[in-house]
Amino acid sequence: MDQEFLNKEELKKFLATFPIISADKIEQLTKVIPTISIKKGTYLLKEGEVPKACYYVLKGLVRQFQIVDGNERTTAFYSEKHAAVSSKHFIDQTKSTFYLVCSEDCLLIKGELGAEVEHYNQFPELMEVTKVMLENDLNQTKENLSDFITSSPKDRYLTFLKKRSELQNRVPLHQVASFLGMTAESLSRIRKRIVSTD
């Protein structure tokens, strides 16, 4: 089967998770919503560029990082479970402060400026779907921030293992460490202590 067909099947499966979208509308939406396959290692956005699109991860993994004092600092992993890749830079059309790179081969929904408005006019139910997705993403991000504020490094790692279990074995440890605001050495010590007290 050709890749384009398989991609559209993935998109259909995703749209079918929203009860508000009828089977008929799923067929129509599948035709108009653009998906793209991107190879591992490709940059979706670099620091200083104005984002031309936002994305939604159907399959794969996108990593967000900043360069701080010459070092990469990972600030987000976007996967099938935490999927909306957007930022104020896209909304405000300002220069990005971070990079977005595909850590795996990815299948993404691509949302381009302008196209969105047209889709909402044609499919009003999309607005409600977007609202639900935004609400979920906002609540998850708020909870991540609260966890980050209140947790010790060890608890932060345990929470990461539990809440982001889909990332298990997909992300190098030094990126996990950076994402949890600690050095690779600290994370390594924490992991040894967890294993030895098991």
Add this chain to the structure above:
Amino acid sequence: MDQEFLNKEELKKFLATFPIISADKIEQLTKVIPTISIKKGTYLLKEGEVPKACYYVLKGLVRQFQIVDGNERTTAFYSEKHAAVSSKHFIDQTKSTFYLVCSEDCLLIKGELGAEVEHYNQFPELMEVTKVMLENDLNQTKENLSDFITSSPKDRYLTFLKKRSELQNRVPLHQVASFLGMTAESLSRIRKRIVSTD
């Protein structure tokens, strides 16, 4: 003038910031959207309670905190600039893990379960307004999380002074310290260092 009238004027001013809502609709919406005045010190939500409402801060300040090892840990300040007080506990109707308390006399929009759906049916433009508000809030929260991950305690405090300048002189320092993930003593040292290098 009576308080109810003044509250409705505040609500009108807020609705008027969204160009998509016509002057006519602003009048109608002002009648149906409930606002409440709440005294400083009142709890909107306690740990273990299932939230009955979400809120939007028109005036005043709401603080979110958790109890961790017997100590209050502030995880959010909701003010006129960062205004949407909601959580997955409200969406999922599960028990709250945190407290919400009015740190000042507040004027809030109160969003109750169910009422929302009715308003969206009657005023479809509200859905778009909600989407814009959610997007802004999500992007702001994502940025806060990135800042938190990548910043040193000192930079975190400098960012707080810049981005949350509206909280200046409204929040005790021990709550700011807790919100920035540090002890009151650390924050006090950082503040002294900043003053001495000015």
